[in-house]
Amino acid sequence: xxxxxxxxxxxxxxxxxxxxxxxxxxxxxxxxxxxxxxxxxxxxxxxxxxxxxxxxxxxxxxxxxxxxxxxxxxxxxxxxxxxxxxxxxxxxxxxxxxxxxxxxxxxxxxxxxxxxxxxxxxxxxxxxxxxxxxxxxxxxxxxxxxxxxxxxxxxxxxxxxxxxxxxxxxxxxxxxxxxxxxxxxxxxxxxxxxxxxxxxxxxxxxxxxxxxxxxxxxxxxxxxxxxxxxxxxxxxxxxxxxxxxxxxxxxxxxxxxxxxxxxxxxxxxxxxxxxxxxxxxxxxxxxxxxxxxxxxxxxxx
Numbered sequence: 001x002x003x004x005x006x007x008x009x010x011x012x013x014x015x016x017x018x019x020x021x022x023x024x025x026x027x028x029x030x031x032x033x034x035x036x037x038x039x040x041x042x043x044x045x046x047x048x049x050x051x052x053x054x055x056x057x058x059x060x061x062x063x064x065x066x067x068x069x070x071x072x073x074x075x076x077x078x079x080x081x082x083x084x085x086x087x088x089x090x091x092x093x094x095x096x097x098x099x100x101x102x103x104x105x106x107x108x109x110x111x112x113x114x115x116x117x118x119x120x121x122x123x124x125x126x127x128x129x130x131x132x133x134x135x136x137x138x139x140x141x142x143x144x145x146x147x148x149x150x151x152x153x154x155x156x157x158x159x160x161x162x163x164x165x166x167x168x169x170x171x172x173x174x175x176x177x178x179x180x181x182x183x184x185x186x187x188x189x190x191x192x193x194x195x196x197x198x199x200x201x202x203x204x205x206x207x208x209x210x211x212x213x214x215x216x217x218x219x220x221x222x223x224x225x226x227x228x229x230x231x232x233x234x235x236x237x238x239x240x241x242x243x244x245x246x247x248x249x250x251x252x253x254x255x256x257x258x259x260x261x262x263x264x265x266x267x268x269x270x271x272x273x274x275x276x277x278x279x280x281x282x283x284x285x286x287x288x289x290x291x292x293x294x295x296x297x298x299x300x301x
Contacts, residue, residue, distance in 0.1 A: 019176060022144050027137035035129045035218060036060065042222070042250070043257065045274045050076050059116065059257075063124035066094045067264050068105050068113025074268060081107075081115065089122060114267050116260030119252045125222065132218040139214060143207040148176055223250030224280065250276060 007014055020026060039060055045052040050067070054076045058065035066077040077098055081091035094105045094115060105113045118124055159165035174181035219225075254276060261272040 015173070019173060022141070022176075024137050024141050027140045028133050031133040031136040031140075032129060035133060036126075038219075039125050039129065039222060042224075042277055042280075043254065043274055044277055045257070045261075045272070047261075047272050048270070050074055055116065059118040060125045060129075062126075063118045063122045065116045065260075066096045066105060066107065066113050067116060067260075067268075068094075068096065068107075069268075070098065070101055074264075074270070077105075077113075109263075109267065114260065114263045116264070117256045119256050128218070128221060132214060132221075135214050136211065139207060139211045143204060143211065146207060147204050221249065223253075250280075 004014075007017075021030075040053060040056050043052075043056070045055070047055055055065050055067075058076055058078055062078060062080075064081065066079055067074060068077060069075065075098065077094070077096035079094050079096040081089075081093070082095050082104070083091045083093040085092050092106060092108065092111070094107050094113060096103060096105050096113075105111065107113050107115050157168045157171070159168050171181050254274065257274045261274055264270055265272055
């Protein structure tokens with residue numbers, strides 16, 4: 001297989017690689033990047049000549065982004081608003097930095113650049129991503145702990161020597177990979193098992209359901225409706241009841257981008273546009289009065 005050949009080329013030991021990637025740290029980094037990628041797909045933008053993802057990365061990570069010319073070409077900058085003004089969140093300058101230049105830029109119609117906000121209070125999504133990545137990582141580690149230790153209910157083996165420790169680690173690795181093995185009691189030291197029971201109260205099904213609910217909760221928090229509830233058991237009003245509260249989050253971020261893009265267009269003569277990802281179909285279903293609701297066309301408006 002291609003992937004196995006690739007792993008052979010890179011000298012990756014798939015057994016060791018699998019073990020390392022079942023730890024909390026590995027799961028956290030996976031979910032942090034996965035959730036961040038999902039957030040990056042919320043909007044469809046035209047920001048020529050700046051790649052849209054360069055703006056989104058800065059908005060998601062720090063909550064704001066400076067747009068200003070660098071060597072004659074518009075550029076997106078990381079940085080921090082600064083200076084004294086009437087309001088704490090309306091700074092007249094922006095301390096910008098990039099790999100090839102850094103400096104303090106005056107912003108606004110009379111300045112050099114414009115600042116785009118992620119939402120009304122300039123908050124990033126990174127904190128929310130971090131919060132849910134922690135919960136998802138713990139849930140998946142617990143899920144694997146339950147699944148793997150269901151193969152052995154004998155408690156925790158206690159090593160008295162380094163050789164026994166090595167033998168136990170090899171034994172646990174074999175259990176992880178679904179193979180039969182025994183712990184070798186080097187030197188007949190009388191290997192003991194602690195009385196701890198490795199099974200937990202939750203089963204794998206409930207843990208997997210918790211994982212799905214956490215992921216759906218994250219999507220709801222950023223404003224995306226999920227299909228967790230069965231439509232067959234709900235009427236249309238029940239299915240759509242939470243749509244307005246979800247739209248608040250998405251519309252807040254969308255309006256902030258539209259306002260920022262409008263300021264950039266006026267300042268630099270660009271033609272930037274932004275809209276929600278068209279794959280979020282339920283938004284159109286809720287906001288367009290002519291779409292079919294419950295199988296009939298709504299003609300009340």
